Amino acid sequence: MEAVLLVDFGxxxxxxxxxxxxxxxxxxxxxxxxxxxxxxxIGLQKAYSSLKERLKGIPVEFAEKYAxxxxxxxxxxVALGLVPELTVEAAARAALGAGARIVGTYNHExxxxxxxxxVAKKPDIILLAGGTDGGNKSCIIHNAKMLAEHLSDISVIxxxxxxxxxxxEKLFSDHxxxxxxxxxxxxxxxxxxxxPVRQTIRKLFIERIVLARGLKxxxxxxGKVLMPTPAAVMQAAAILADGTEGEDGYGExxxxxxxxxxxxxxxxxxxxxxxxxxxxxxxxxxxAKRTVEGDLGMRVSAYSxxxxxxxxxxxxxxxxxxxDIEQKCLSLSEQIDKIPVTDDDFEFDAALGAxxxxxxxxxxxxxxxxxxxxxGLVYALQGKDLRGVSCLIGTGGVLVKGRDPQRILQATxxxxxxxxxxxPQKPQLMLDSSYILSxxxxxxxxxxxxxxxxxxxxLKRIV
Amino acid sequence: MxxxxxxxxxxxxxxxxxxxxxxxxxxxxxFKVINIGVLSxxxxxxxxxxxxxxxxxxxSSLYGHGEIDCRGFREKCEEEGLxxxxxxxxxxxxxxxxxxxTVENLYKKMGFNRVYPPGTTPVAAITDLARxxxxxxxxxxxxxxx
Numbered sequence: 387m388e389a390v391l392l393v394d395f396g397x398x399x400x401x402x403x404x405x406x407x408x409x410x411x412x413x414x415x416x417x418x419x420x421x422x423x424x425x426x427x428i429g430l431q432k433a434y435s436s437l438k439e440r441l442k443g444i445p446v447e448f449a450e451k452y453a454x455x456x457x458x459x460x461x462x463x464v465a466l467g468l469v470p471e472l473t474v475e476a477a478a479r480a481a482l483g484a485g486a487r488i489v490g491t492y493n494h495e496x497x498x499x500x501x502x503x504x505v506a507k508k509p510d511i512i513l514l515a516g517g518t519d520g521g522n523k524s525c526i527i528h529n530a531k532m533l534a535e536h537l538s539d540i541s542v543i544x545x546x547x548x549x550x551x552x553x554x555e556k557l558f559s560d561h562x563x564x565x566x567x568x569x570x571x572x573x574x575x576x577x578x579x580x581x582p583v584r585q586t587i588r589k590l591f592i593e594r595i596v597l598a599r600g601l602k603x604x605x606x607x608x609g610k611v612l613m614p615t616p617a618a619v620m621q622a623a624a625i626l627a628d629g630t631e632g633e634d635g636y637g638e639x640x641x642x643x644x645x646x647x648x649x650x651x652x653x654x655x656x657x658x659x660x661x662x663x664x665x666x667x668x669x670x671x672x673x674a675k676r677t678v679e680g681d682l683g684m685r686v687s688a689y690s691x692x693x694x695x696x697x698x699x700x701x702x703x704x705x706x707x708x709x710d711i712e713q714k715c716l717s718l719s720e721q722i723d724k725i726p727v728t729d730d731d732f733e734f735d736a737a738l739g740a741x742x743x744x745x746x747x748x749x750x751x752x753x754x755x756x757x758x759x760x761x762g763l764v765y766a767l768q769g770k771d772l773r774g775v776s777c778l779i780g781t782g783g784v785l786v787k788g789r790d791p792q793r794i795l796q797a798t799x800x801x802x803x804x805x806x807x808x809x810p811q812k813p814q815l816m817l818d819s820s821y822i823l824s825x826x827x828x829x830x831x832x833x834x835x836x837x838x839x840x841x842x843x844x845l846k847r848i849v
Numbered sequence: 850m851x852x853x854x855x856x857x858x859x860x861x862x863x864x865x866x867x868x869x870x871x872x873x874x875x876x877x878x879x880f881k882v883i884n885i886g887v888l889s890x891x892x893x894x895x896x897x898x899x900x901x902x903x904x905x906x907x908x909s910s911l912y913g914h915g916e917i918d919c920r921g922f923r924e925k926c927e928e929e930g931l932x933x934x935x936x937x938x939x940x941x942x943x944x945x946x947x948x949x950x951t952v953e954n955l956y957k958k959m960g961f962n963r964v965y966p967p968g969t970t971p972v973a974a975i976t977d978l979a980r981x982x983x984x985x986x987x988x989x990x991x992x993x994x995x
Contacts (some may be wrong), residue, residue: 469924521899522930561911577890665917759913759944766917 388448390833391414391530392825393430393453393608394615395601396420398646402437403825404446404576410839411607412820414440422457423653426604434445444626453608454828455601456615460487461591464509467493467546468516468525475669476571477515477545480583482676484591495528510595512540514554517547519573530554534561534622539800541594545571545583566590578670588613605713612831615824619643619781620652622827624674626779626841627654630834636842637776640750640810641823642743642798644782645724646685649746652676656753657770664754668768675770677750682742684735684784688718695741703797704737706730732789739784740797748802751809775810779845781818791817792848819846851904851982853881853991855897857889860918864911867940871909874971879989880978891922895929904982905935907974908961915942916955923960935981937974939965 387406394401400420404413416437421429463486467473470493482826489507492500504512512533516526526546530553533542538561544554545568558565566589569582596602596611605611613621619641638655657671681690692700692715700711707730713783714734718724726732752769778798785791795815802809822844830837858868865887869874873886880933883901885893894906906926910918920983926934937959943952949966963977979986 469928471921471924471926516928521928522932524930571929575895575929615965663975665916666913667920757914757917760941761912764914 387444387446388449390829391448391451391608392828393451394618394824394828395422395426395430395453395455395457395604395611396615397456397458400426400433400827401821402433403822404437404441404448405825405829405840407833407836410836410843412822412840412844413444413446415821416440418459421713422600426457426600430604430607445604450832451607451609452831453601453604453611453620454613454615455596455826456485457601460616461485461511461587461614462487462489462507462509463511463587464488464490464492464504464507465513465605466496466515466529467491468522469493472669473515473517473546473572476578476580477513477583479578479672479675480496480571480580481513481546481587481675482678483580483620483672484584484587485614485620486674488586488677492529495525495557496532498536501532504537508618509540510735511590512537512542513583513587514544515546515571517550518575519570521547523547523550526550527553530557532557534563536564541565541590543583543586543590545569545586548573564594576670577644578672579676580672588617601673604617612828616650616678618824618825618827619650620674620676621830622823622837622841623652623654623779625827625830625834625838630830630838631632633835633838635838638774639777639779640747640772640775640813641781642747642795643823644739644742644780644784644794645683647680647683647687647784649682649742649782650676651746651750653750653770653772655770655772655775657772659765659767659771660774664765664767664771666767671752671770675750677746679742679746679749682746684738684742685722685724687716688715688738690719691715691738691742695745700737700741703740703793704734706733726788735784736788736790736794739788739794743794744782744797744801746808747798748805748807751802751807754806754808756806769808771808773808773811775813777816778810778813779816779818779823781821781823785817785818786821795848815848817846817848820844850984850989852879852984853883853901853903854905854907854978855883855885855894855901855903856907856909857885857894857897858887858909858911859889859891859894860910860914861888861910862910862914862918863887863907863913868909868913871907871971875907875975878975878986880975891918891925894922895925895931898926898931898934899929903934905937905978908936908938910938910940910942913941913944915940919956919959919961926960935963935978936961937963937965937978939969939974941967
């Protein structure tokens with residue numbers, strides 16, 4: 387039988403998914419700890435033998451193989467712009483949407499100490515924005531100069547004032563840098579243009595970053611590493627929302643992904659105010675938006691979760707007897723490979739998951755403010771109005787392998803309203819119970835219709 | 850000569866009379882007034898200032914939504930390369946009776962150089978603007994301002 391093999395080189399696990407395209411079925415999935423630090427092939431081979439076992443003797447020939455990766459810390463990007471709320475934010479949003487990890491953002495003209503900070507952060511790509519087309523030029527030129535003189539070994543994507551292009555190009559080529567130019571991420575005031583930047587990041591990822599990540603050797607066996615894993619999840623979410631040729635999607639939706647270090651939230655939704663009379667202000671929102679909460683996670687970030695959420699918020703979801711929540715969070719943050727064993731472990735993980743996802747969705751959603759004027763009460767919205775989102779899908783270990791995914795996802799609907807956050811009101815809750823979202827995003831590059839149908843078949847509705 | 854100004858009423862505000870009066874007063878004093886009129890967005894103000902190489906932007910708001918309408922104005926100016934431009938605002942900037950100092954501070958924090966309460970005469974703003982731009986009004990010399 388012919389099948390497609392999808393590989394996800396994750397930061398902790400290498401995950402394999404075997405798909406029967408003709409019958410639109412998942413044949414088997416398997417995983418093994420990633421071995422990027424030593425030899426990526428070891429983990430891959432282990433996962434592969436485990437996959438073979440699970441296929442239970444079905445003779446499968448993998449005619450096509452595709453891979454995505456978030457190994458070795460993922461795709462690390464530093465974003466530079468002029469004004470924090472404008473081009474810096476626009477650049478950061480574009481990078482997040484491309485599946486990157488933002489390791490730092492800088493505004494206005496950078497100084498030497500900031501250059502040193504950037505060096506220490508070891509980014510794969512520096513995204514250089516600043517100025518609208520024809521707007522401020524001095525900032526992006528200053529920053530390009532600093533990069534060329536001190537950071538010439540890091541790849542740069544320039545997505546700023548198009549009227550600075552020739553000067554920038556000269557600087558970069560004089561210093562023999564690896565650079566790409568793309569359209570301005572904010573060509574005019576309040577116009578967000580993220581798609582060209584996302585495409586450029588992805589291309590550069592395939593061409594250069596894969597090389598540096600020790601993934602090149604694996605490519606012989608698994609085909610091209612096509613995208614960073616979070617970008618694959620984003621693509622799966624987009625196709626699931628919008629549908630494809632001849633197959634309907636679910637409409638506007640959100641995906642939450644609770645990980646060990648971060649909690650990711652994706653929304654595929656215009657986010658326009660639901661009611662008349664709400665003024666929308668601030669930078670326009672990308673239709674497909676991803677946010678990453680670096681302080682909310684199940685293991686590495688368990689202690690920062692405690693610090694942000696506090697006792698009451700966690701206690702609300704943790705009914706266990708041992709109430710030393712701080713100590714538990716601290717110890718989890720030190721045992722990043724810990725798999726829950728006792729009932730209490732499961733209980734506590736569920737509570738952390740609930741709080742992580744609740745806060746991450748709150749932060750992702752827009753805020754509604756009240757203003758009193760002579761014409762009465764008016765509302766101002768900054769960010770997305772997500773109240774009307776039809777579907778909320780959960781993925782990540784604590785949801786897929788945990789015992790009570792419903793309670794965790796339910797928690798997202800219980801947060802936020804007090805502070806005017808416009809979170810989903812009555813979405814259909816769904817679970818990525820076979821853990822296939824990233825694989826299907828990857829598959830949708832080649833087989834969009836099949837990927838969509840498989841997701842619709844395997845995502846489980848809960849209540 | 851640094852005497853070009855962009856004038857307009859921000860947001861969904863249609864108060865046209867004061868706008869005409871300011872246009873007349875500033876023009877008479879010798880300023881080159883680019884009046885973009887009522888119902889103007891921040892982008893309209895800034896685009897006009899970029900195109901005309903203006904030295905100051907004068908924002909009016911009479912309907913009480915000024916605080917929402919003016920947020921982020923200074924930041925957008927910076928992004929467009931207008932970091933040196935003067936920003937003035939005046940009108941019924943907030944609703945109800947609020948201490949003027951509080952209102953003034955609110956707008957100064959947003960990056961406005963001068964903030965004017967209701968009842969300010971055009972002469973006051975004209976005098977300030979001439980001082981801020983370091984120009985001698987008598988040399989613009991159309992109408993004598995006293």
